[in-house]
Amino acid sequence: MRLCSVAVADFRNVSSVQIEPGERFNLLYGLNGQGKTNLLEAIYLLGSPRSFRTSRLPELVRHGEQRAQIRGTVASGGIQNELRLVVESAGRKVEIDGKAVHKASELHGKLNAVVFSPDDTGMVRMGPESRRRYLDRAVYMGDIGYLHCWHSYQRILKQRNHLLKSPDKSGLDIWTEKLAETGAEVIERRLKFVTVLDDKLGRYYATIAGIGETARLSYHPDGVKTALREHIREELLELFKRQQRSDERYGTTTAGPHRDDLTLELDERPLKAFGSQGQQKSFVLALKMAEMDNLQDIFGEAPLLLLDDMSSELDARRNHNLMEFLSSREIQVFITTTERSPALLEATQHCAVFHVEDGNLTFEGN
Numbered sequence: 001m002r003l004c005s006v007a008v009a010d011f012r013n014v015s016s017v018q019i020e021p022g023e024r025f026n027l028l029y030g031l032n033g034q035g036k037t038n039l040l041e042a043i044y045l046l047g048s049p050r051s052f053r054t055s056r057l058p059e060l061v062r063h064g065e066q067r068a069q070i071r072g073t074v075a076s077g078g079i080q081n082e083l084r085l086v087v088e089s090a091g092r093k094v095e096i097d098g099k100a101v102h103k104a105s106e107l108h109g110k111l112n113a114v115v116f117s118p119d120d121t122g123m124v125r126m127g128p129e130s131r132r133r134y135l136d137r138a139v140y141m142g143d144i145g146y147l148h149c150w151h152s153y154q155r156i157l158k159q160r161n162h163l164l165k166s167p168d169k170s171g172l173d174i175w176t177e178k179l180a181e182t183g184a185e186v187i188e189r190r191l192k193f194v195t196v197l198d199d200k201l202g203r204y205y206a207t208i209a210g211i212g213e214t215a216r217l218s219y220h221p222d223g224v225k226t227a228l229r230e231h232i233r234e235e236l237l238e239l240f241k242r243q244q245r246s247d248e249r250y251g252t253t254t255a256g257p258h259r260d261d262l263t264l265e266l267d268e269r270p271l272k273a274f275g276s277q278g279q280q281k282s283f284v285l286a287l288k289m290a291e292m293d294n295l296q297d298i299f300g301e302a303p304l305l306l307l308d309d310m311s312s313e314l315d316a317r318r319n320h321n322l323m324e325f326l327s328s329r330e331i332q333v334f335i336t337t338t339e340r341s342p343a344l345l346e347a348t349q350h351c352a353v354f355h356v357e358d359g360n361l362t363f364e365g366n
């Protein structure tokens with residue numbers, strides 16, 4: 001998958017930028033606060049229903065303007081698509097080849113991109129919510145059916161919570177059954193994804209860290225010990241029944257996939273408690289590589305890789321390992337750094353270099 005051209009207008013601090021990125025490596029360098037991450041965010045948003053930085057649309061529109069616009073030409077599977085995204089405070093509009101798109105599923109897979117940014121390591125240190133958010137986004141990227149069942153689950157959960165709060169509890173059993181049914185689908189799809197990813201993760205961690213530590217990712221949904229949807233449904237139903245008293249007391253569903261967590265381990269110890277900062281970064285980066293690999297398996301083409309602020313992320317050896325690996329793959333990569341010639345550039349050939357200053361972009365050659 002390749003982004004052949006991209007034009008960004010009135011997006012954050014970018015008033016108007018138009019570039020034709022290189023097929024392989026693209027370096028966007030510039031001082032702090034100049035718009036490097038903004039440009040990665042624009043590229044990411046073109047193919048995704050949500051930003052990796054914010055869920056508040058008005059933030060994306062340049063101060064004093066009404067709308068932001070991003071256009072891009074994407075080459076994939078031998079064909080080209082024109083994607084256009086307009087962001088206004090009221091909402092977002094997407095067009096593919098000039099036709100308005102109304103469902104997220106129509107955009108699915110048109111421009112896949114995996115981001116690795118300094119904020120991502122927060123998912124190791126922070127609470128379960130940030131890991132769930134990661135999981136839900138990552139599953140959806142490769143599984144178009146996930147969004148639908150996830151939304152159904154949220155809708156049913158809201159109904160059930162509403163009933164738990166109200167004095168009249170009639171119908172609660174029906175909603176509990178529905179919740180177990182869709183919850184089982186959510187869990188089944190998550191489990192499938194985590195099994196595939198865990199298998200790839202170990203290999204990528206070794207590639208980056210270059211040492212014999214074992215990285216593991218696992219998902220142990222509360223109350224569930226099986227992997228088949230029908231069995232998960234029964235287990236979930238039991239869990240909800242077991243929790244019903246406390247659910248009624250708290251007026252909310254206190255257990256289920258909306259409360260689950262992901263387990264991240266290095267050498268069988270929790271990464272959060274025992275991993276150094278560098279190990280945590282390498283782990284999350286390996287996770288992103290595994291995700292990329294998974295998307296390549298599913299779509300038959302590698303997604304774009306957006307590496308934000310690489311200068312601060314890894315030590316020289318890990319950087320070298322990463323660049324060597326990326327050089328061996330057919331991937332279009334966008335890297336942002338504060339310096340023009342970091343060590344990582346040495347490992348790459350075919351790198352298009354762009355200077356970012358005050359929301360403007362200057363091409364400086366290959």
Ligand code: ATP
Nearest residue numbers: 012013032033034035036037038059060061062063
């Ligand atoms: P760093 O190296 O520190 O990560 P960066 O080059 O990645 O910096 P960005 O995060 O891309 O910087 O850009 C930050 C700039 O964009 C800030 O100066 C911020 O004020 C500006 N900015 C963010 N949103 C808007 C907006 N809606 N309108 C105008 N400017 C904005």
Ligand code: MG
Nearest residue numbers: 036037308309
């Ligand atoms: Mg930045």
